[in-house]
Amino acid sequence: MKYYAPKGLYDIKPEEMPYWHAVEEEVRATMPLHGYEEIRTPIMEKTEVFARGVGEETDVVSKEMYTFEDKGGRSMTLRPENTASVVRAYLEHKFYGKEELSKWYYLGPMFRYESPQKGRSRQFHQYGAEAIGSDDPALDAEMINLAVDLLTSLGLDEVGLNLNSIGCPDDREDYIDELIDFLTPRKDQLCHDCQERLKTNPLRILDCKNHTCQSVVEDGPEITDYLCSECQSHFDEVRAYLSELNLSYELDPKLVRGLDYYTKTVFEVYSSDLGAQDALVGGGRYDGLVKLFGGDPTPAVGFAGGIERLVLLLEELDSVDLETRDLDVYLASLDRETKKRGLALVNELREAGVKAEIDHLDKSLQGQLGYADRYGAEITAILGPQEIAEEEVTLRDMETGDQTRVSITEFSSRVIEQLNSAG
Numbered sequence: 276m277k278y279y280a281p282k283g284l285y286d287i288k289p290e291e292m293p294y295w296h297a298v299e300e301e302v303r304a305t306m307p308l309h310g311y312e313e314i315r316t317p318i319m320e321k322t323e324v325f326a327r328g329v330g331e332e333t334d335v336v337s338k339e340m341y342t343f344e345d346k347g348g349r350s351m352t353l354r355p356e357n358t359a360s361v362v363r364a365y366l367e368h369k370f371y372g373k374e375e376l377s378k379w380y381y382l383g384p385m386f387r388y389e390s391p392q393k394g395r396s397r398q399f400h401q402y403g404a405e406a407i408g409s410d411d412p413a414l415d416a417e418m419i420n421l422a423v424d425l426l427t428s429l430g431l432d433e434v435g436l437n438l439n440s441i442g443c444p445d446d447r448e449d450y451i452d453e454l455i456d457f458l459t460p461r462k463d464q465l466c467h468d469c470q471e472r473l474k475t476n477p478l479r480i481l482d483c484k485n486h487t488c489q490s491v492v493e494d495g496p497e498i499t500d501y502l503c504s505e506c507q508s509h510f511d512e513v514r515a516y517l518s519e520l521n522l523s524y525e526l527d528p529k530l531v532r533g534l535d536y537y538t539k540t541v542f543e544v545y546s547s548d549l550g551a552q553d554a555l556v557g558g559g560r561y562d563g564l565v566k567l568f569g570g571d572p573t574p575a576v577g578f579a580g581g582i583e584r585l586v587l588l589l590e591e592l593d594s595v596d597l598e599t600r601d602l603d604v605y606l607a608s609l610d611r612e613t614k615k616r617g618l619a620l621v622n623e624l625r626e627a628g629v630k631a632e633i634d635h636l637d638k639s640l641q642g643q644l645g646y647a648d649r650y651g652a653e654i655t656a657i658l659g660p661q662e663i664a665e666e667e668v669t670l671r672d673m674e675t676g677d678q679t680r681v682s683i684t685e686f687s688s689r690v691i692e693q694l695n696s697a698g
């Protein structure tokens with residue numbers, strides 16, 4: 276074997292597809308119920324969209340982007356996430372002048388140069404939703420509800436919700452000053468990365484996975500104590516709406532999220548069954564991003580979930596129907612002439628919505644019957660020279676071996692009748 280998929284990039288094989296389809300179908304069914312329309316942005320953007328949108332100091336931008344120069348000498352980046360692209364599209368197409376509230380969802384691959392492990396890959400897939408144009412706390416609550424609802428509809432009961440508010444930039448500035456004052460004398464206890472973060476992005480120290488760093492910040496200041504009255508009342512209202520929706524959550528004052536655009540509400544939905552990579556969904560409000568991209572100040576909120584992690588969990592549940600390639604009809608032909616007629620008949624069946632196949636491997640009749648059996652054909656039809664001469668097709672009951680003849684002209688309707696009566 277000479278070629279392998281690049282490290283951290285995986286094929287999604289046919290046998291895994293039922294899980295992917297289950298997720299995609301649930302997303303496509305649920306999003307419109309909440310008023311979200313699909314948007315598809317390109318898989319790559321000019322690098323500055325993410326550098327500016329997500330933040331130069333974040334791990335995503337500083338360490339994890341797939342950035343390259345295209346043949347025109349432009350710096351391009353494979354999207355590491357979709358929120359910045361969606362906001363770029365919102366402004367580019369002037370949606371602010373067309374609708375008061377843009378509510379969009381998406382599904383698609385994202386790319387981050389991370390160390391691959393279970394549930395973490397370099398190409399991964401997200402589904403997500405973004406609502407641009409409202410600062411209503413009820414929208415935050417609905418967004419969280421939508422994220423949770425999608426998971427529970429897929430049969431995941433054991434999901435937890437972590438919630439926090441990181442306030443507005445002013446609140447955060449005050450808090451970061453306090454955090455730096457608290458951490459500087461304890462700097463030596465922090466891991467190497469966090470010692471760097473203390474200079475570049477101190478908030479990231481709060482969600483470092485290193486145990487010592489965690490115990491250091493444990494006793495440190497909490498951002499929720501630094502919220503201004505507007506951010507505090509927004510947070511109170513989000514919580515009140517969540518209670519209305521009967522959504523239980525845990526307050527996590529250390530939850531800050533890894534992307535710079537967040538303001539006020541942030542949340543993560545996780546499953547304890549996932550181990551270290553436990554966040555299934557992450558999201559929050561980003562009231563400053565549209566302005567950062569040159570638009571009028573426009574509040575927004577959204578989330579994204581990782582499909583690979585979700586599929587890992589679904590594989591453990593028995594809720595997804597795995598029968599995929601089961602055939603309705605297999606048509607065995609015996610030579611070139613019968614195959615020609617057979618091809619037309621199979622085509623007729625497919626046009627009527629019947630899953631039908633014909634031999635492409637030059638198998639003997641016995642071999643073809645074996646193939647039909649392997650793919651669970653409900654009806655196997657045989658078209659030999661004798662049948663052609665009499666303008667008939669033989670239908671074989673795969674269980675009993677009983678055979679009957681029907682006329683070629685009635686073949687499709689008889690087959691469909693038989694399939695319908697079998698239910």
Ligand code: HAM
Nearest residue numbers: 356358395396399554555556557558559577578579581
């Ligand atoms: P994020 O937390 O970076 O947020 O990613 C959201 C989800 O994508 C994670 O919870 C996880 O399930 C999945 N994910 C992220 N990285 C990987 C990876 N390397 N391998 C597998 N799955 C991964 C965002 O991307 C924000 N854009 C979410 C958002 C939308 N906030 C507001 N609107």
